[in-house]
Amino acid sequence: MGADAVTEEAPETAADAVTESTADTAAGAEMDRVTETAARTNTALETAAANEPSGGKRRVLRSVCPLDCPDCCSLLVTLEGDRVVEVDGNPDHPVTRGAICAKVRSMPDRIHHPERILYPMRRVGPKGSADAAAFRRISWEEAYREIVGRMNEAIAEHGPQAILPYSFYGNMGILNAEGMDRRFFHRLGATRLDRTICSVAGSVGYGYTMGASAGIDPEDTVHAKLIWIWGCNLASTNMHQVMYATEARKRGARIVHIDVHRNRTSAWADEFVAVRPGTDAALALGIMHVLIREGLTDASFIAERTVGYEPLSAKAAEYPPERVEEITGVPADTIVRLAREYGAASPSYIRIGNGLQHHDNGGMAVRTIACLPALTGQWRHRGGGAIKSNSHYSALNARQLERPDLLADPSTRTVNMNRLGDALLTLNDPPIKFLFVYNSNPAIVAPDSGRVRQGLLREDLFTVVHDLFLTDTCRYADLVLPATSHFENLDLYTSYWHLYVQLNEPLFEPMGECKSNFTVFKELGLRMGFEPEIFGISEEQMIREALDHPDNPYLADVTFERLKERGWMKVGLKGLSLYEEGPAPTPSGKIELYSERMRNDGLTPVPEYTPVGGEEEDLPFLLVAGPNHGFLNSTFGNQEKMKKLEKRPTLHMHRDDAAALGVASGQPVRVRNGRGEIRIVVRAADDVLPGVLVTQGLWWEDGYEGGQTVNALTSQRLADMGGGATFFSTRVEVLPLDADS
Numbered sequence: 001m002g003a004d005a006v007t008e009e010a011p012e013t014a015a016d017a018v019t020e021s022t023a024d025t026a027a028g029a030e031m032d033r034v035t036e037t038a039a040r041t042n043t044a045l046e047t048a049a050a051n052e053p054s055g056g057k058r059r060v061l062r063s064v065c066p067l068d069c070p071d072c073c074s075l076l077v078t079l080e081g082d083r084v085v086e087v088d089g090n091p092d093h094p095v096t097r098g099a100i101c102a103k104v105r106s107m108p109d110r111i112h113h114p115e116r117i118l119y120p121m122r123r124v125g126p127k128g129s130a131d132a133a134a135f136r137r138i139s140w141e142e143a144y145r146e147i148v149g150r151m152n153e154a155i156a157e158h159g160p161q162a163i164l165p166y167s168f169y170g171n172m173g174i175l176n177a178e179g180m181d182r183r184f185f186h187r188l189g190a191t192r193l194d195r196t197i198c199s200v201a202g203s204v205g206y207g208y209t210m211g212a213s214a215g216i217d218p219e220d221t222v223h224a225k226l227i228w229i230w231g232c233n234l235a236s237t238n239m240h241q242v243m244y245a246t247e248a249r250k251r252g253a254r255i256v257h258i259d260v261h262r263n264r265t266s267a268w269a270d271e272f273v274a275v276r277p278g279t280d281a282a283l284a285l286g287i288m289h290v291l292i293r294e295g296l297t298d299a300s301f302i303a304e305r306t307v308g309y310e311p312l313s314a315k316a317a318e319y320p321p322e323r324v325e326e327i328t329g330v331p332a333d334t335i336v337r338l339a340r341e342y343g344a345a346s347p348s349y350i351r352i353g354n355g356l357q358h359h360d361n362g363g364m365a366v367r368t369i370a371c372l373p374a375l376t377g378q379w380r381h382r383g384g385g386a387i388k389s390n391s392h393y394s395a396l397n398a399r400q401l402e403r404p405d406l407l408a409d410p411s412t413r414t415v416n417m418n419r420l421g422d423a424l425l426t427l428n429d430p431p432i433k434f435l436f437v438y439n440s441n442p443a444i445v446a447p448d449s450g451r452v453r454q455g456l457l458r459e460d461l462f463t464v465v466h467d468l469f470l471t472d473t474c475r476y477a478d479l480v481l482p483a484t485s486h487f488e489n490l491d492l493y494t495s496y497w498h499l500y501v502q503l504n505e506p507l508f509e510p511m512g513e514c515k516s517n518f519t520v521f522k523e524l525g526l527r528m529g530f531e532p533e534i535f536g537i538s539e540e541q542m543i544r545e546a547l548d549h550p551d552n553p554y555l556a557d558v559t560f561e562r563l564k565e566r567g568w569m570k571v572g573l574k575g576l577s578l579y580e581e582g583p584a585p586t587p588s589g590k591i592e593l594y595s596e597r598m599r600n601d602g603l604t605p606v607p608e609y610t611p612v613g614g615e616e617e618d619l620p621f622l623l624v625a626g627p628n629h630g631f632l633n634s635t636f637g638n639q640e641k642m643k644k645l646e647k648r649p650t651l652h653m654h655r656d657d658a659a660a661l662g663v664a665s666g667q668p669v670r671v672r673n674g675r676g677e678i679r680i681v682v683r684a685a686d687d688v689l690p691g692v693l694v695t696q697g698l699w700w701e702d703g704y705e706g707g708q709t710v711n712a713l714t715s716q717r718l719a720d721m722g723g724g725a726t727f728f729s730t731r732v733e734v735l736p737l738d739a740d741s
């Protein structure tokens with residue numbers, strides 16, 4: 001069978017296959033694909049050296065996936081001339097090993113999409129119009145002149161804090177996500193943006209326990225004998241962890257999925273444990289209760305490598321399984337069995353997901369779960385421990401990249417990106433008069449989207465959006481600037497899961513008049529008269545500055561030259577993890593089951609459970625809006641193939657709740673709260689616990705009848721730590737479509 005036939009007929013990824021059959025089949029299908037890809041790649045690379053374009057000939061070049069996904073895959077891109085005809089995995093990459101997801105296989109459709117923006121545009125129609133005719137083409141010269149003029153005007157009238165950048169990681173390339181842009185806004189003195197929408201609450205919580213965003217090497221997870229996947233749909237969001245876990249299972253490991261929703265990962269795991277949203281800390285405390293009560297802890301590891309065992313065990317004593325069952329919905333005997341399995345298995349590994357931190361109590365939930373491997377001494381065993389994030393190991397030199405020293409006034413205010421709506425509508429002294437959006441689509445992704453849109457509609461707000469497509473946010477823009485895809489950029493990529501740094505070289509010239517974020521902010525900086533030695537540098541210079549990080553010993557051997565030659569380099573982690581030996585990077589030098597730092601920060605110093613809530617607690621359902629399989633946040637939400645794969649926004653509801661409401665699978669309902677209302681089709685089953693609703697995927701406005709998207713319902717309320725988002729603590733009611741308001 002030829003490679004093309006494999007592409008057409010085989011499941012697209014391990015994760016796709018998971019839904020169709022078993023994980024072993026998934027891994028097998030993916031490895032068949034990898035073998036096919038390797039053969040095809042070797043042939044292609046004989047005729048074209050990696051990343052040396054060869055005219056119009058068909059050639060295969062190396063690249064990196066730019067999406068906000070832990071896997072950070074190495075790609076092989078087949079080009080005919082400057083046209084991407086196929087995107088595949090690179091079988092030579094030690095972790096991603098040639099397997100990629102369906103989303104990125106469809107990347108050629110995205111790159112050459114007929115609706116891609118290829119030149120700057122100015123709005124001529126009303127703000128909020130979905131009509132492409134609401135914009136007319138202009139030159140970059142006109143665009144730059146207007147941006148500089150408007151910025152200077154805002155600064156003259158209100159000061160530089162009247163300007164707000166809004167960005168996240170639509171492209172994870174370091175230069176384009178946190179490089180020249182940061183320098184530009186620091187130098188300008190603009191209002192700072194706290195980029196808190198994704199993982200901050202859990203990272204802060206994990207940091208209180210462990211000291212840094214550091215876990216074990218995921219390549220070691222094949223050695224685990226017990227794997228808990230907690231709060232994450234791995235099959236859709238970390239597929240190479242599925243592959244490692246599948247290998248571990250072949251060696252005898254058992255895999256348990258703990259989550260609020262039975263999904264693709266549950267179908268692949270050996271056991272699914274349904275937990276009520278926002279009760280993960282209680283479940284972890286219940287497991288600790290049993291571990292401690294039954295003597296299943298590692299006394300020598302606790303004594304040598306942790307502080308605070310006594311107060312933690314006193315807290316865990318308050319959480320007997322029967323009480324935890326009432327809180328979490330997990331039966332008491334299941335809690336006891338899970339704890340006994342965890343206490344007996346070694347090495348055991350916990351993959352802590354991003355889902356469970358998007359609650360009012362999300363930081364504490366992650367902090368609490370992070371205590372479990374320490375109680376059983378797992379950090380001493382290859383394959384034992386946990387990963388929440390591994391970004392600590394590949395941390396680049398942010399001081400050089402972002403140049404915070406350029407900010408003249410250290411008291412410059414900060415806006416939390418989860419409160420964009422309020423910032424646009426209520427900030428005074430000065431008000432936000434200029435908004436610059438890039439690498440993000442806040443009209444869809446930011447919480448409380450009704451408020452965000454109301455703010456974006458302000459006629460006295462000048463908004464610039466730099467993107468590849470006319471997103472829903474662009475509808476409110478005064479200027480739209482065409483962005484390159486990452487295939488057109490030189491950039492550096494790190495993973496927050498595996499330990500490889502990768503270089504991405506441009507595969508072809510920018511399409512149309514597209515420019516990268518790096519180039520736009522470089523050129524704007526120079527037009528503003530900023531220092532040429534800081535703003536006039538090349539991408540390569542900035543990469544060298546980012547890699548030159550004396551405070552990060554793991555990066556010592558990673559150089560631009562080596563990356564250019566090899567494509568990737570593994571950071572220099574010696575041993576199993578940061579916690580195997582030597583001091584932990586906490587104030588005490590030990591894993592902190594009790595944290596004095598938390599107490600000083602006004603938080604409870606030992607793990608505890610507090611119920612989610614805060615707003616509209618009388619509403620009967622808790623709604624969780626997680627990621628789907630075919631989009632990444634709102635990326636791909638305008639791509640027909642991926643929309644077709646996802647079909648339509650769906651509301652997963654327990655069958656008893658559906659029966660009580662008199663609705664059946666396939667029927668549309670209204671989901672509403674005080675912030676907004678969406679219309680969505682129900683799937684009634686036992687995929688969630690009663691009282692819980694789950695919908696997946698950030699669909700664009702046209703995905704919903706009525707135009708309001710799921711973030712019309714979510715709140716600008718912040719989590720317990722780091723100013724994180726509380727997307728998953730959303731209280732709603734559900735009404736049949738024909739019910740009175």
Ligand code: SF4
Pocket residue numbers: 065066067069070071072073099100101102103104239632
């Ligand atoms: S989205 Fe994730 S799994 Fe898919 S290709 Fe990119 S890094 Fe790999």
